[in-house]
Amino acid sequence: MTDLQLDLDPTLGKRAALEAALRDAIRNGRLVAGQRLPSSRTLASDLDMSRATAVAAYGQLVAEGFLLAEHGRSTTVADVPNPPPPAPMRHPFWTTPRFDFRPGEPATDSFPRRDWLRSVRHVLQDSPDDVFGYADPRGRPELRMALASQLGRSRSVLCSADSISVVGGFASAVSYLAEVLMKQGGSIAVEDPMLFLHRDLLELAGLKVVPIPVDGEGIIVDRLDGLDVGAVLVTPAHQHPVGATMSAERRSQLVAWARETDTWIIEDDYDGEFRYDRKPIGALQALAPDQVIYAGTASKTIAPALRLGWLVLPEGVRRAVQRQIHIRAGVSTVDQLALAHFIESGTYDRHVRAMRANYRDRRAEVVERLAAVAPWLEIVDHPAGLHLTARILDPAVDEDALVAAADEAGVGLVGLGICHIDPTTATHRGLMIGFGRPAQHNFAASVDALVEVLAAFR
Ligand SMILES: Cc1ncc(COP(=O)(O)O)c(C=O)c1O
Structure with a gap:
């Protein structure tokens, strides 16, 4: 029985x-x-x-x-035929493909283990005992001072240690900012397309997300006219995902709109350090430090595993954001001090310079090989960041089918489709090709596999 x-x-x-x-x-x-x-x-x-x-x-x-x-x-x-098992949910980041061109991650095999260890050892050996207590919720002063001078030098950000708050990567910053915006009207304008994760975070916090289309110059500022939102979230250095650098004209137009409407601009400067054809273009924040909430991260320059990021907060919003951070305080002081040492010792600049050269070569190789094999793909000409965008020119080529065919061959790619918000204006069709991910020893084989898939498709 x-x-x-x-x-x-x-x-x-x-x-x-x-x-x-x-x-x-x-x-x-x-x-x-x-x-x-x-x-x-x-x-x-x-x-x-x-x-x-x-x-x-x-x-x-x-x-x-x-x-x-x-x-x-x-x-x-009774003998009931079992229904077929539900199709496994597909999510681009739930598996690790053999040849991994998904965007968003730097070369983890280049993590500066020895240098980071030296910085951590310095913290553990030389810090006074009080370091191991509860920290200032804005972050350790040593790190905020190091960041203030680093950001001024490398990204033209106008800031002081007092205006900086250390956060657990941009993802946690999005949640803090969303909480503040919930108290100020509850809506935010965003670029469409955008990183789906950040959209989820904003919506999870209860914000109404208003999509604004982008073109080759970044967000189309005219489309903001008449909107009543608490903030607009943009990626001026390298629009995620389509790659555009926001033009000078759009930058000043956006700042003028923000001032006129008293709206915060949130500048997500996630990979601004990586520019390959010229010196990195400075942050938008320098045009309007009183209106722009600047956000940076160590996730691309060093590693996402550190979960270290920073906000530069204009005075008008500083206390409200600091309060949110205080409530949930949570970035390891040891890691903060290690990063301060890493920056102050010159290692950060050296590492970024070396990685910039590495990524420039990787990008050039992918661009050259793809141009030869897939004339129906157009590489968008923005030599920046850790992924390139390849637009599908041929209307007969289906983005999802292409990503699925790559997946079958062990090649991880992400289509632009998952980043679109408004399906009626989803005009960007193509691929994000993250050239940072494959390990160096596997890079040539990965590019071969990518080329093979694209050559065979269509
Ligand atoms: C558009 C964009 N912003 C920010 C980040 C960095 O996020 P975090 O600092 O949470 O790692 C990423 C990482 O992929 C990104 O793609």
């Missing part, structure tokens, strides 16, 4: 809950064809219900064909 372990849904009536639990157990194979079930009396007693309820539930499932009842014999499980 089967000893039945059934989880009854407490939100249903007893009979309905028993029927649902039996159906589930049969469908998912926990109860198999021919298996004998307990008598209705035993079942009723085990589940603390009346025998009439158990009899009725058995009767219902017999009528539906899930159970068989022959007079004088136990009730048994």
